[in-house]
Amino acid sequence: MSKLLTRRSLVTAGLVTAAGATGIGAMARYGLIPPDYATPFGAGETLTYATQRLLTSGNSLAREFTRSDISKIPIVNGPAPPDEAFRRLAADGFRDWRLQIEGLIERPASFTLDELRNMPSQSHILLHACEQGWSYIAEWTGVRLSHVLDQVKTKPGARYCVFMPYPNPQQTTGIIRTQFESVDMADALHPQTILAYGMNSETLPADFGAPLRLRMSRQIGWKNTKFLSRIIVTDRMDLYRKGAGTWYGGI
Amino acid sequence: MRTGVSSASLDARVSAIPVTDEPATGISAIRTTQRLRHLASVRVSHWLFATGVLGLIASGSGILISHPRLYWGETGSVAMPSLLDLPLPMIIGPSVWNRPIHFFFAWFLVIGGLVYVIAGLTTRHLRKDVVPSKADLRWRPILAVIWDHVRWKRTSADEAWTYNVVQRLTYLIVVFVLFPGIVWTGLSMSFALMSVFPFMVTVLGGHQSARTLHFVFASLLLMFFLVHMAMLCLVGFKSHVRAMITGYKPQEGSAE
Secondary structure, X not given: OHHHHHHHHHHHHHHHHHHHHHHHHHHHHOOOOOOOOOOOOHXXXXXXXXXXXXXXXXXXXXXXXXXXXXXXXXXXXXXXXXXHHHHHHHHOOOOOOOEEEEEOEOOOEEEOHHHXXXXXXXXEEEEEEOOOOOEEEEEEEEEEHHHHHHHHOEOOXXXXXXXXXXXXXXXXXXXXXXOOEEEEHHHHOOOOOEEEEEEOOEEOOHHHOOOOEEEOOOOOHHHOOOOEEEEEEEOOHXXXXXXXXOOOOOO | OOOOOOOOHHHHHHOOOOOOOOOOOHHHHXXXXXXXXXXXXXXXXXXXXXXXXXXXXXXXXXXXXXXOEEOOOOOEOOOXXXXXXXXXXXXXXXXXXXXHHHHHHHHHHHHHHHHHHHHHHHOOXXXXXXXXXXXXXXXXXXXXXXXXXXXXXXXXXXXHHXXXXXXXXXXXXXXXXXXXXXXXXXXXXXXHHHOXXXXXXXXXXXXXXXXXXXXXXXXXXXXXXXXXXXXXXXXOHHHHHHHHHHOOOOOOOOOO
């Protein structure tokens, strides 16, 4: 009896291992493994990311609200960089500011604020929620990120977009505004994902990410990088922000 | 317990399980003289639930303390009136590292729930051991159980082999109301998922309503957990934890 059990358990273990390996291979093939899969809670991250990506495949649109829903007082989380260089740029209406795009693209380019404003614009009234628990509704105006990426022609291997804020992309001193973030192409190319230069029918205020910020409809607050300066299109998984938090953010 | 009607089906079923014919040493010696108390699927899902709930309460507290104010509707912040200000300090930061921990342990609850419900249906554990009999679903037998507890009346050995009507109702509420409720309200705070299932959050009244209800379900689960622990200590911590691990309970008076 024990022999039978051993054989059976061996076969079971073999099948489970094979199924697991096949499953993980298939998940990697379809881009269902997040860059932080190997972190202490990476198993949960992977399950969450894979499940959400399978359920949200296609460009499912987040809820939009009406002008009357817009919150009177939106919350500032991480005010504008206090340094002199940023203030000089802001005082000048960000005339000397450029959005640089590089990485896996055919035509590396940089855009001025006016060039971005002259691209087709779209507005979305979205709920913005922080993982801490608070939320507000605001209207955001900008150019669709996929339109900008079309201008520079992303190469076929592109898997992630990394968003670098002003001024120092590597400065991760625990202040949210100075942290860079990355998202997968599903979020980057989503029709409600915009590079916003306007908020509630006005120019994007400095504390909310002027001159340009990322605004995604299907993501939590902190994924929407403010004070953008650079976008890197990449296929590298190791370029995400390594920290205590989750990469996908999900749920 | 004078309800009498509730089934002793677990006994009937497990007494039919042939006992091992291995030499009577160690655990197998106990097994030959013991009846199976908890099915393997119940034990596995129980510990998945226990791990999940403890991890979720701990990490959830870390997230809650980042903004211990509750609101109703879609929006809420320090600039808006709250529904309830919890008497907790507001500490910014823990939500960052508690978030992945929270989602990690949420999967224990989801997988445990699937194991429990699927096995509960296929082994008929749910129908036989958890769903109360019609005769028990009246105020008299329910109050009788409560009254017995108030009087600290010990259950007889036979009665202790089955769940009483109050236990059955409590487990049903935990598995089929609190667990789905906490998963529903949790998922309702997901922007990505609500782009596919927007009705899940709109029927609740909005993002902040979902968060508030998530807190309510969490509080009810915490209450269940505390009562569960209190009862466990009263009836014998060691023997019952052991029964939930091995499936068997040491003989009366032998291990406590």
